[in-house]
Amino acid sequence: MSAETFDKVKQIKADIEAAQPDSLEALEQFRIKYLGSKNVIKPLFGEIRNIANEQKKEYGQLVNSAKEAAEAKYESLKAGLEAAAEQAAVQDIDLTAPGEPLELGARHPVTITLNRIIRIFERIGFVVADDREIEDDWHNFTAMNTPEDHPARDMQDTFYLRESTELLLRTHTSPVQARVMTRQKPPIRVIAPGRVYRNETISARSHCQFHQVEGLYVDEGVSFADLKQTLLYFAREMFGPDAKIRLRPSYFPFTEPSAEMDVYLGAETEKDYRLTKGTGWLEILGCGMVDPAVLENCGIDSEKYTGFAFGMGIERQALRLFDIGDIRLFFENDVRFLKQFASAL
Numbered sequence: 001m002s003a004e005t006f007d008k009v010k011q012i013k014a015d016i017e018a019a020q021p022d023s024l025e026a027l028e029q030f031r032i033k034y035l036g037s038k039n040v041i042k043p044l045f046g047e048i049r050n051i052a053n054e055q056k057k058e059y060g061q062l063v064n065s066a067k068e069a070a071e072a073k074y075e076s077l078k079a080g081l082e083a084a085a086e087q088a089a090v091q092d093i094d095l096t097a098p099g100e101p102l103e104l105g106a107r108h109p110v111t112i113t114l115n116r117i118i119r120i121f122e123r124i125g126f127v128v129a130d131d132r133e134i135e136d137d138w139h140n141f142t143a144m145n146t147p148e149d150h151p152a153r154d155m156q157d158t159f160y161l162r163e164s165t166e167l168l169l170r171t172h173t174s175p176v177q178a179r180v181m182t183r184q185k186p187p188i189r190v191i192a193p194g195r196v197y198r199n200e201t202i203s204a205r206s207h208c209q210f211h212q213v214e215g216l217y218v219d220e221g222v223s224f225a226d227l228k229q230t231l232l233y234f235a236r237e238m239f240g241p242d243a244k245i246r247l248r249p250s251y252f253p254f255t256e257p258s259a260e261m262d263v264y265l266g267a268e269t270e271k272d273y274r275l276t277k278g279t280g281w282l283e284i285l286g287c288g289m290v291d292p293a294v295l296e297n298c299g300i301d302s303e304k305y306t307g308f309a310f311g312m313g314i315e316r317q318a319l320r321l322f323d324i325g326d327i328r329l330f331f332e333n334d335v336r337f338l339k340q341f342a343s344a345l
């Protein structure tokens, strides 16, 4: 009985030594047979029960040596077979075949418009302040002079985060004003471009996500005349030297006085109801003198400093710049639409 068992092990060991797996597939078969979880060596260890005591040691060593032979063979063949397989794959490559065409991407029209705006303001000394899209209630509303029961909050309903009612998707880029003013002393001259969110029904003119650029200038002696001149400069750089602007009195909680600015786009656009409601004037931003309460909320001495601020919408300007009729196109990711702007800078 035990002689037979010995023979069985010896045979298996001889098989292992004779085996010549010559491909990765054959090697895998070898591994499964001798080293896998149901390998043929495993039951041989159990057989030791039936071996006479004085032969147990010898038997155990024999089975172990079979196992080790399998492991050694596997390890010694593995690297070589893998390298060979790789080389074979390389040889299969047809170097004369034409390459796969690489589609050239294009910048998104909103990005192009944003970049133009940034460059215009950088030329007169504004620096870009980038900040978070998930804001807290204080920066988005309270610091901007819009406390919890303020009616102006109704106009900027947004998406709150489930984790915390304190956190929300910012409704405008204005909280960046508070972010900058609480960490930086005047003079402050920043623009803050970025994405904003509102809980609004999506239509050709409005979307639940869009982009704004915020501007903030705080220093000693900053006046409304500085604001108006800065905005006129911007409009001419953006829409051409003949661009006209008009400021209409308006209301924002964080500025006093406040205004909205329209740009006159020329007589031909008076017919364009979509963009200018038939007037030729396109409303692009809100602005005003920073309310002293906002300065104080952010730790800036409102007796010493004054400032102006503005916040402009990007999509509407992009609609105008590229003669696009519907804001939804910006967010549909249709390549046929997007690739049309490949040559714009």
Ligand code: DAH
Pocket: 171, 172, 173, 174, 214, 215, 252, 254, 255, 285, 286, 287, 288, 289, 308, 309, 310, 311, 312
């Ligand atoms: N945050 C305002 C909005 O989204 C726009 C705005 C108005 C920004 C006046 C300003 C400002 O900085 O001074 O409707």
